[in-house]
Amino acid sequence: MRLRSIVSLAAVLALAFPAIAAAPVGREAPALTVTDVMGHKQDLSQFKGDVMLIEFMLIRCSGCMQMAKNINKLYGEMAGRGFRPVAVVFDPGVTEPVIRDLANLLKLDYPVGYVTSEEVDRYLSRAAPERFQVPQLVVIDRAGVIRAQSHATGEMLLGDEKYLGHLLDTLLDERAPQAAR
Numbered sequence: 001m002r003l004r005s006i007v008s009l010a011a012v013l014a015l016a017f018p019a020i021a022a023a024p025v026g027r028e029a030p031a032l033t034v035t036d037v038m039g040h041k042q043d044l045s046q047f048k049g050d051v052m053l054i055e056f057m058l059i060r061c062s063g064c065m066q067m068a069k070n071i072n073k074l075y076g077e078m079a080g081r082g083f084r085p086v087a088v089v090f091d092p093g094v095t096e097p098v099i100r101d102l103a104n105l106l107k108l109d110y111p112v113g114y115v116t117s118e119e120v121d122r123y124l125s126r127a128a129p130e131r132f133q134v135p136q137l138v139v140i141d142r143a144g145v146i147r148a149q150s151h152a153t154g155e156m157l158l159g160d161e162k163y164l165g166h167l168l169d170t171l172l173d174e175r176a177p178q179a180a181r
Contacts, residue, residue, distance in 0.1 A: 025149055029140045032123050034088055034113025037100040042113060045144070050084040051171045052140040053164075056120050059091050059102060063159075064135040068106050070161045074168060075110050081172045082142070089114040124149070137164075141171050 032044045032054075044052070055071060057064035071085045087108065089099050094114045103112040120126065124136060137158045139148040148167060150158055157163045 025146055027146055029138070029144050029146050030123050032088075032115070032119070034086070034115050035096065036111060036113045037096055037103060039096045042111070044086060047084045047086075048144045049142055050082045051142055051168060052138075053083070053085040053168065054138045054140070055085065055087050056124065056134065056136040056138070057087055057089055058134050059089060059094065059098065061134050065106060067135045067137070067159065068108060070164075072106065072108050072110065074161070074165055077165075078168060078172060079109075083168060083172060085110045087112040088120070090117050090120045092117065135159075139164075139167060139171065141174065147171060 029045075029052075033041050034044065036042050044054070053071060053074075055064070055067055057068065068087055071087075075083060075085050087103075087110070089102065089112065091098075091114075099112050099114050102108075120136075124138070126136075133150065136150040137148070138146055138150070139158070141147050148158060158167075
């Protein structure tokens with residue numbers, strides 16, 4: 001009897017909460033335009049040719065703040081090789097002064113911008129349960145292809161500074177794409 005109850009509960013949960021299908025890695029990075037600390041719109045495709053790391057973050061998330069500091073350290077080590085991180089804040093109602101203060105507080109040497117939560121959902125192909133997973137990281141190679149992305153279940157490897165540094169180092173060593181002739 002107890003086994004039947006467990007099976008019934010599992011069936012109900014499966015129907016109520018469909019499986020989370022993470023967006024596939026290996027796809028071309030979608031377009032994303034952020035508003036920077038000066039209020040200017042910045043199209044992130046301008047960084048194609050560099051290895052990019054986008055951290056989608058919330059201001060009141062301590063894990064996001066620590067990740068930003070780790071990324072800043074990696075940026076200091078790899079900037080000269082074509083590494084381009086960008087922090088993208090998506091708190092409701094965030095404004096330029098707020099992200100400017102955040103960048104100053106954390107002493108970030110790389111760009112910080114903001115977008116709406118809906119734009120993050122579109123970019124990451126996020127489902128409702130994934131919206132609470134922050135920070136979310138996306139690593140894009142020089143050709144503009146997403147090579148790694150946080151998962152809804154919490155991609156622990158991308159959060160590890162050593163692992164992330166090795167991944168970035170590997171991508172930075174890859175040849176830049178040749179221009180079409």
